[in-house]
Amino acid sequence: xxxxxxxxxxxxxxxxxxxxxxxxxxxxxxxxxxxxxxxxxxxxxxxxxxxxxxxxxxxxxxxxxxxxxxxxxxxxxxxxxxxxxxxxxxxxxxxxxxxxxxxxxxxxxxxxxxxxxxxxxxxxxxxxxxxxxxx
Amino acid sequence: xxxxxxxxxxxxxxxxxxxxxxxxxxxxxxxxxxxxxxxxxxxxxxxxxxxxxxxxxxxxxxxxxxxxxxxxxxxxxxxxxxxxxxxxxxxxxxxxxxxxxxxxxxxxxxxxxxxxxxxxxxxxxxxxxxxxxxxxxxxxxxxxxxxxxxxxxxxxxxxxxxxxxxxxxxxxxxxxxxxxxxxxxxxxxxxxxxxxxxxxxxxxxxxxxxxxxxxxxxxxxxxxxxxxxxxxxxxxxxxxxxxxxxxxxxxxxxxxxxxxxxxxxxxxxxxxxxxxxxxxxxxxxxxxxxxxxxxxxxxxxxxxxxxxxxxxxxxxxxxxxxxxxxxxxxxxxxxxxxxxxxxxxxxxxxxxxxxxxxxxxxxxxxxxxxxxxxxxxxxxxxxxxxxxxxxxxxxxxxxxxxxxxxxxxxxxxxxxxxxxxxxxxxxxxxxxxxxxxxxxxxxxxxxxxxxxxxxxxxxxxxxxxxxxxxxxx
Numbered sequence: 001x002x003x004x005x006x007x008x009x010x011x012x013x014x015x016x017x018x019x020x021x022x023x024x025x026x027x028x029x030x031x032x033x034x035x036x037x038x039x040x041x042x043x044x045x046x047x048x049x050x051x052x053x054x055x056x057x058x059x060x061x062x063x064x065x066x067x068x069x070x071x072x073x074x075x076x077x078x079x080x081x082x083x084x085x086x087x088x089x090x091x092x093x094x095x096x097x098x099x100x101x102x103x104x105x106x107x108x109x110x111x112x113x114x115x116x117x118x119x120x121x122x123x124x125x126x127x128x129x130x131x132x133x134x135x
Numbered sequence: 136x137x138x139x140x141x142x143x144x145x146x147x148x149x150x151x152x153x154x155x156x157x158x159x160x161x162x163x164x165x166x167x168x169x170x171x172x173x174x175x176x177x178x179x180x181x182x183x184x185x186x187x188x189x190x191x192x193x194x195x196x197x198x199x200x201x202x203x204x205x206x207x208x209x210x211x212x213x214x215x216x217x218x219x220x221x222x223x224x225x226x227x228x229x230x231x232x233x234x235x236x237x238x239x240x241x242x243x244x245x246x247x248x249x250x251x252x253x254x255x256x257x258x259x260x261x262x263x264x265x266x267x268x269x270x271x272x273x274x275x276x277x278x279x280x281x282x283x284x285x286x287x288x289x290x291x292x293x294x295x296x297x298x299x300x301x302x303x304x305x306x307x308x309x310x311x312x313x314x315x316x317x318x319x320x321x322x323x324x325x326x327x328x329x330x331x332x333x334x335x336x337x338x339x340x341x342x343x344x345x346x347x348x349x350x351x352x353x354x355x356x357x358x359x360x361x362x363x364x365x366x367x368x369x370x371x372x373x374x375x376x377x378x379x380x381x382x383x384x385x386x387x388x389x390x391x392x393x394x395x396x397x398x399x400x401x402x403x404x405x406x407x408x409x410x411x412x413x414x415x416x417x418x419x420x421x422x423x424x425x426x427x428x429x430x431x432x433x434x435x436x437x438x439x440x441x442x443x444x445x446x447x448x449x450x451x452x453x454x455x456x457x458x459x460x461x462x463x464x465x466x467x468x469x470x471x472x473x474x475x476x477x478x479x480x481x482x483x484x485x486x487x488x489x490x491x492x493x494x495x496x497x498x499x500x501x502x503x504x505x506x507x508x509x510x511x512x513x514x515x516x517x518x519x520x521x522x523x524x525x526x527x528x529x530x531x532x533x534x535x536x537x538x539x540x541x542x543x544x545x546x547x548x549x550x551x552x553x554x555x556x557x558x559x560x561x562x563x564x565x566x567x568x569x570x571x572x573x574x575x576x577x578x579x580x581x582x583x584x585x586x587x588x589x590x591x592x593x594x595x596x597x598x599x600x601x602x603x604x605x606x607x608x
Contacts, residue, residue, distance in 0.1 A: 007538035009173065009201050011333070037566065056398065057385070064378055071371050072321055106263030106565055109332035109608055112227045112374035115381075115398045116203040134203070134227040134374060135333040 003031035006130065012110070013117075013132040021055075022083045024127035025062060029080035029098055032066050035133065037108040038076030043101025045081065046073065053091040055120035059129055062094060063113035067133075075100035076107060110135055136177055138167075144197075144587050145524075148177065153396075154184040159192040161525065163587050166197050169536070169579060179206040182396045186211060187404070188218025190466050190473060194525055196480055197587040198534035198579065203227070204399030207479035208534065212464060212526045213405070215472040220410045221402035222384070222417075224476030226457035227377040229417050230424035231335075231368030233481075233503040233531075234302075234453035235514065236435060237354075239445055240361040242341040245603060249561040252339060252442060253604040256563075259434040260337055261329045262608035263565040269328025270430040277323045277372075277423075281312040284422030288429045295449075298429060300492055302453040303482065306429070308460070310419025314412045315372075316379045322371035323423055328430025332565070332608035334535075334573065335367045336505075337431060340512060340600035347597045350498040350516050354451050356598050363448070364512055364600070365431050366505055368457065369424035376420045380413040405474060414459075421458055428453060451514070452492075452501035456481050456531040462490075464526055475526050483517035483529040483594040491517065502594045504585060506533050508562055508605045509555055509575030513585045513596065520592035529594030533581035542577040543568055564607040573607055 006013040014031035018024035033039035048065045052058035066077055081097040112134040119130035138160070141147045146167060148158040158180045160167060170176040176199050183205055184193035190212045199208030204223030211224050245252060261267050270293055272280070279287045285306025288294040299305045312320075330337060342360045345351045356362070369376075384401045385392050387409045392398060403410035436448045459476040466473075484491050486499040495501060499516035506512045510533070521527045537545065548567030551574055555562055564570045588594040 005540060007540045009535045009538050010207070012539060037568070053386070053389070057382070060378075061382070067371075068318060068322075068375075072318070106261070106608075108566075108569075109263050109371075111331070111371050112378045114203045114227070116201075118398075132203075135331075 003027045005031065005034065008132055011132055011135050013130065016129045018127050019125065021085050021127050024129050025083045025085060025094065025096070026080040028062065028129055029066065029077060032063065033077045033079065035108065036070060036076060036110055038103055039078040040076060040104055041101035042078050042099040043075060046098050046100055048096045048098055051091060051093045055092065056115060056118050058092045058094060059118060059120055059131055060113045060115060063131060063133065067110055067112060069098065069100060070107065073100065074103060076103050136181065144591055148181055154181065156184050156189050156192055158184045160195050161587065161591060162197045162199065163583060166583060166587060170199055173201055175201045176206045179204065180209060182400060183209060183211050185396065186213060186219055186221065186402060188213040190214060196525065196528065196530045197584045198530040198532055200534045202478060204397050205478045208530060209478045210480050210526055210528045211476045212473040215405060215461060215474055218474055219402035219404050220414060220459060220474060221400055221476065222377045222381050222413065223399045223401070224478050225417060225459050226478050227374045228368035228457055229373035229376060230421035230455045231457040232424060232428065232453060232455040233364060233366045233505055234428050234432065235451040235503050236363040236432060236448050237356060237451050238361045238439060239447035240443055241359045242361060244443060245361055248442065249604050252438065253561045253563045253606060255438045255442060256337060256435070257606045259438055260431055260606060262606060263332055267329070268326050268430065269434040272325055272327045274320065274324055277320050278312040280327065280423050280426045281310055281315055281419035283307060284425045285429055288426050293433050294429050298432070298450045301450040302425060303455055306425040306453065308418035308421050310422050311415035312419055314415035315376060315419050319372045319375035319379065322375050326370045326372065327426050328434060329370060330367050330608045331370055332569070336508065336605055336607045338364045338508065338602050339604040340364055340602050342598050343511070343601040344599040347516065347595065350597045353495055353498045354501055354514065354597065356514065362600060363435050364503065364505060365428050367427055367431065369420045370427060372423050373420040376416045380416065383409055417459070421455060425453065452503065454481050454503050464522065477528055479531045480528045481531045482527055483521045484527050485517045485519045485521055502529055504530060504532060506581035507575040507578040508573060508602055509558065509560060510581055511599045511601055513581065514598045515585065515588060515594035516597050518592040518595045521594065524591060525593050529588045530584050533578040533584060535577060536579045537577040539572040542574050543571045545576065546571040546574040560602045561604045569607050
């Protein structure tokens with residue numbers, strides 16, 4: 001799994017990839033931590049549980065949870081310890097354990113996920129996720 | 136895409152396919168070319184023209200660029216009975232906006248003390264995420280602010296009467312705290328009087344040029360005067376409102392999502408429960424944004440009182456540039472009640488309009504148009520042709536030219552800060568990366584944006600300011 005920060009005219013954008021959807025979502029956490037400029041210690045475990053109607057909504061909802069976690073728990077997301085995604089009927093259920101440590105310096109303030117130019121696709125056996133975050 | 140020049144600085148995309156009205160691009164040729172190079176701006180303004188109830192034209196203004204569903208610099212006015220409300224047409228940062236404060240100081244009074252000033256402001260106004268705010272607020276206060284906006288600030292000793300009189304909508308829209316999601320409220324606690332990140336800033340400036348002496352006098356501005364510009368919005372609270380209602384609209388209208396050219400355009404018909412709840416929550420978030428800019432005003436007052444011994448820090452005006460409001464406009468010779476979505480666009484009502492504050496009614500509403508930290512910002516007046524051409528709107532800023540990643544590659548924070556200091560501009564930011572990302576070269580030419588607004592008569596030039604000290608998240 002890996003990620004790349006992509007150019008965007010006004011906000012921030014990333015691409016996360018992995019051999020499975022679980023791995024690609026774990027890479028999303030790495031990208032998010034990098035963009036927040038706060039990842040240090042692993043810190044505490046936080047569980048995220050979401051159910052969403054399709055892949056794009058799942059990515060949107062997952063990013064929304066990461067934003068809320070940092071802001072309401074006053075912590076800096078560092079990495080995903082586990083991500084388990086199950087396809088259910090017409091949607092997905094995700095359970096993830098995310099590690100987040102104390103905020104040492106003020107973070108770069110990521111305020112929201114968006115659907116703008118969002119990509120959730122399987123290409124040649126690899127999952128590719130792209131999203132733009134509003135700052 | 137068929138683009139025709141219909142007048143100077145006015146291009147039209149003819150109605151085709153699902154478009155209900157044509158689209159109009161208000162730009163000079165160079166600005167239009169920038170929009171075309173970017174690729175998506177014109178597609179987005181075309182997509183907005185498909186919204187039910189849209190009137191006359193889907194509009195993009197001279198500073199237009201890629202947004203989420205709607206372009207930034209977009210205006211869409213919809214019929215109050217047959218139209219829809221779209222969070223994408225308002226933006227995530229509800230009531231992101233700008234205010235300008237005037238002081239009784241001249242540049243000579245602050246020259247030589249810029250570093251002290253920038254340090255003091257940076258100490259008082261938290262930047263980035265996780266450092267609190269100038270005004271301490273608890274969960275109960277948040278409900279009061281969502282309901283009352285600037286009125287709550289006045290009642291609680293954080294504003295002067297005159298501040299409300301010089302603010303769009305007097306700093307309060309009919310919001311309902313009960314419509315605001317709980318997580319949004321939690322995100323608002325201890326954030327009133329905080330700057331955030333990105334392009335938000337607090338900047339001390341001097342008036343460098345006056346173009347329209349009579350209007351400048353009405354606004355209380357003169358050459359060499361020290362003024363302060365604040366650009367910020369509703370912080371995480373407004374974003375949470377936007378994102379939760381986008382998801383609610385998607386779940387309420389699943390078939391609509393599949394039919395849209397861009398998922399981010401999702402909407403609800405005005406009158407539906409979902410639409411009305413969103414409108415009340417959006418107005419409440421707008422009230423929060425006004426309180427936030429007001430709290431930073433109080434921080435500026437404290438800094439200027441401490442450092443320069445002056446209490447004369449007065450609000451010239453405060454404008455929203457991400458909002459949708461009910462307004463009356465003439466369409467095909469008839470007065471109609473419309474919901475005007477402005478996304479990265481500033482209301483620019485002309486002289487005589489009843490919604491312009493009494494003090495400015497003879498000259499038109501002040502329009503505040505920030506540039507970048509190394510260039511100029513402008514103060515305009517709502518132009519006579521704005522009601523006819525753009526539903527009483529004009530541009531909101533310079534608009535970005537380079538991505539943040541590209542700017543970080545092209546500029547070094549230390550060099551940039553030194554270079555700006557050589558030009559008399561002192562910058563303090565949360566990180567060196569922020570400085571590089573917000574480099575003057577990363578923005579479009581604000582002078583050209585303003586030239587076009589002025590030439591169109593939608594927002595006319597009153598004064599230009601140059602930065603002295605700038606803090607950023």
